[in-house]
Amino acid sequence: MSAAAAAGHPTAHLALVGNPNCGKTALFNRLTGSRQKVANYTGVTVERKEGRFTGPSGQHFRILDLPGAYSLQPKSPDEAVTRAVCLGELASEPLPDVLIAVVSATNLRLHLRFALEVRALGRPMVLVLNMMDEARRLGMQIDREALARELGVPVVEAIAVQHDGAQALVELLDRGVPPAPTVATPVDLHAETARLLARTVTFSDTVSLRDERLDAVLLHPVWGPLVLTAVLFLMFQAVFSWAGPLMEGIKAGMEWLTGLVNGVMPEGPLRGLLTDGVIAGAGGVLVFLPQILILFLFILALEESGYLPRAAFLLDRVMVGAGLSGRSFIPLLSSFACAVPGIMATRSIQHPRDRLVTILVAPLMTCSARLPVYALLIGAFIPDTTVGGVFNLQGLVLFTLYVAGIVSAVAVSMVLKRWFSVSGQGDTEQPLLLELPAYRLPNPRDLAIGLLERARIFVRRVGTIILSLTVLLWGLGSFPAPPEGATGAAISYSLAGTIGHALEFVFAPIGFNWQICIALVPGMAAREVVVGALATVYALSDTSDAATQQLAGLIGAQWGLPTALSLLAWFVFAPQCISTLAVIRRETNSARTMWLSAAYLTTLAYGAAFLTFHIAKALT
Ligand SMILES: Nc1nc2c(ncn2[C@@H]2O[C@H](COP(=O)(O)OP(=O)(O)OP(=O)(O)O)[C@@H](O)[C@H]2O)c(=O)[nH]1
Numbered sequence: 001m002s003a004a005a006a007a008g009h010p011t012a013h014l015a016l017v018g019n020p021n022c023g024k025t026a027l028f029n030r031l032t033g034s035r036q037k038v039a040n041y042t043g044v045t046v047e048r049k050e051g052r053f054t055g056p057s058g059q060h061f062r063i064l065d066l067p068g069a070y071s072l073q074p075k076s077p078d079e080a081v082t083r084a085v086c087l088g089e090l091a092s093e094p095l096p097d098v099l100i101a102v103v104s105a106t107n108l109r110l111h112l113r114f115a116l117e118v119r120a121l122g123r124p125m126v127l128v129l130n131m132m133d134e135a136r137r138l139g140m141q142i143d144r145e146a147l148a149r150e151l152g153v154p155v156v157e158a159i160a161v162q163h164d165g166a167q168a169l170v171e172l173l174d175r176g177v178p179p180a181p182t183v184a185t186p187v188d189l190h191a192e193t194a195r196l197l198a199r200t201v202t203f204s205d206t207v208s209l210r211d212e213r214l215d216a217v218l219l220h221p222v223w224g225p226l227v228l229t230a231v232l233f234l235m236f237q238a239v240f241s242w243a244g245p246l247m248e249g250i251k252a253g254m255e256w257l258t259g260l261v262n263g264v265m266p267e268g269p270l271r272g273l274l275t276d277g278v279i280a281g282a283g284g285v286l287v288f289l290p291q292i293l294i295l296f297l298f299i300l301a302l303e304e305s306g307y308l309p310r311a312a313f314l315l316d317r318v319m320v321g322a323g324l325s326g327r328s329f330i331p332l333l334s335s336f337a338c339a340v341p342g343i344m345a346t347r348s349i350q351h352p353r354d355r356l357v358t359i360l361v362a363p364l365m366t367c368s369a370r371l372p373v374y375a376l377l378i379g380a381f382i383p384d385t386t387v388g389g390v391f392n393l394q395g396l397v398l399f400t401l402y403v404a405g406i407v408s409a410v411a412v413s414m415v416l417k418r419w420f421s422v423s424g425q426g427d428t429e430q431p432l433l434l435e436l437p438a439y440r441l442p443n444p445r446d447l448a449i450g451l452l453e454r455a456r457i458f459v460r461r462v463g464t465i466i467l468s469l470t471v472l473l474w475g476l477g478s479f480p481a482p483p484e485g486a487t488g489a490a491i492s493y494s495l496a497g498t499i500g501h502a503l504e505f506v507f508a509p510i511g512f513n514w515q516i517c518i519a520l521v522p523g524m525a526a527r528e529v530v531v532g533a534l535a536t537v538y539a540l541s542d543t544s545d546a547a548t549q550q551l552a553g554l555i556g557a558q559w560g561l562p563t564a565l566s567l568l569a570w571f572v573f574a575p576q577c578i579s580t581l582a583v584i585r586r587e588t589n590s591a592r593t594m595w596l597s598a599a600y601l602t603t604l605a606y607g608a609a610f611l612t613f614h615i616a617k618a619l620t
């Protein structure tokens with residue numbers, strides 16, 4: 001490669017391989033400046049990702065981040081893919097010039113074995129001792145040069161999460177990596193790993209007991225579930241109690257903007273478009289940014305802390321009882337952000353039945369797009385009072401809604417499990433084999449970057465899809481204009497009004513008025529749009545000339561509590577999300593499964609909303 005590099009710099013192809021959770025993606029991000037998802041549990045990367053960077057001498061590199069694997073003996077399909085990529089057997093991938101075997105220096109006993117398998121492929125390679133910061137903290141000493149001699153391949157240290165933590169690797173790649181090692185591969189990899197460790201690594205006697213002590217509490221049969229409940233509780237409390245001032249700020253900004261537009265523009269369609277469509281609609285969704293960021297602050301911190309696999313461990317018995325495997329945990333967890341990546345993450349589930357069940361229940365996990373809807377309704381209808389001296393009632397209701405999603409996922413998978421065993425697709429209950437990663441304090445800088453990324457995604461959604469849909473809705477809600485001498489709000493006579501009134505027939509039994517019916521339609525493209533759409537519909541229906549009222553105030557005054565609760569129940573199941581349905585179709589390769597899930601979710605949503613509405617009506 002070095003000769004080739006000197007002669008005109010053709011791009012060198014690199015591939016990152018290694019065990020799960022050793023920091024491959026962190027290293028990939030460090031080298032290429034990209035922001036792929038990194039988290040402290042195994043199986044985060046499920047798709048190969050490609051990136052590029054340039055070395056100090058101008059050498060161009062193309063680098064591939066692969067899903068983690070435990071072995072190159074192809075036992076599972078993803079391990080077979082990793083092996084095929086390393087050997088250039090896939091038509092779509094060029095043969096990598098250099099394999100970068102990444103190991104966590106804190107877990108050499110397991111990871112070195114894999115590196116030995118990589119070496120046996122007989123390709124040029126580099127061994128990266130990643131997480132050197134933690135290894136040092138644990139008091140380990142690794143004789144890097146001796147290890148390189150023993151292995152016959154270059155060895156570099158790295159700290160993938162530090163600013164210049166991959167410097168040594170970049171310099172080595174830039175200089176050029178020697179040809180494939182010629183060292184014969186021993187038959188017994190286990191024994192060879194033990195021999196290498198004995199020769200090159202000194203473990204400290206004072207190995208940290210911290211993780212063991214933490215696990216004694218966090219995995220304890222009684223304390224463990226208690227702590228888990230408390231953590232989730234705190235998270236939902238924070239969403240309401242911390243966001244207040246920030247949300248007030250955004251609201252004040254919007255009111256100021258509305259006042260400005262009203263002051264400088266003459267009354268007419270354009271002013272209506274700006275105030276009722278853009279500011280009330282898209283702006284109405286933007287108000288929820290602080291709450292979404294608080295939720296993600298918790299999710300990101302939990303992901304980095306190493307606590308999540310412990311939570312999976314605590315929930316394993318419940319999940320297996322419900323017909324899900326422990327492997328379903330990560331996909332279901334990702335679905336709290338959005339069901340689309342969650343459903344894609346089911347690729348790591350080997351058993352087809354388990355995978356299908358996980359795909360079918362993933363939309364029941366409360367995705368972050370539902371948060372604005374919940375927050376709006378809770379803010380409008382649930383009093384901001386304290387229960388039992390400590391808990392905020394609004395946070396409590398939000399917690400209940402999330403739990404309702406989880407409970408229904410468990411119930412649905414139990415039903416599906418029975419159904420599958422009746423139809424003869426037998427069980428293969430696999431025990432949960434989860435690696436428990438080291439506990440780690442989340443790095444504030446990484447958290448900040450992660451939050452910024454989230455904020456960017458949300459604001460972009462508001463600025464593109466949500467804005468266009470609310471503007472479209474404003475158009476449909478403003479035209480045709482009401483007939484001469486008409487009383488009542490103009491929107492009643494518009495196209496949107498006609499659609500809303502037509503749909504009302506279907507939704508009246510669950511307490512939805514025609515305004516909600518209108519909002520549900522654009523909400524199919526993205527759930528948050530429902531909030532913007534409601535804001536626009538109500539801004540248009542507001543015949544009074546009083547200063548534009550906030551949506552929460554308007555619906556609080558016009559809807560009954562049963563309607564609000566019914567809409568909340570509807571959104572626990574909220575089947576109407578086109579991207580989720582599309583990804584279900586793609587991942588299962590079956591339109592039937594897609595329709596099946598849409599149908600079952602709609603039925604559940606309707607049923608739950610119906611019950612909620614009538615029970616609430618009877619009680620109030
Ligand atoms: N302290 C420390 N943490 C690191 C280092 N490299 C990675 N991490 C953390 O290790 C965890 C795993 O990193 P990832 O990059 O997601 O690991 P991966 O190898 O891509 O994992 P899979 O995609 O599951 O195969 C994350 O919590 C990272 O922040 C390092 O050098 N030092």
Ligand SMILES: [Mg+2]
Nearest residue numbers: 024025044045
């Ligand atoms: Mg990864």
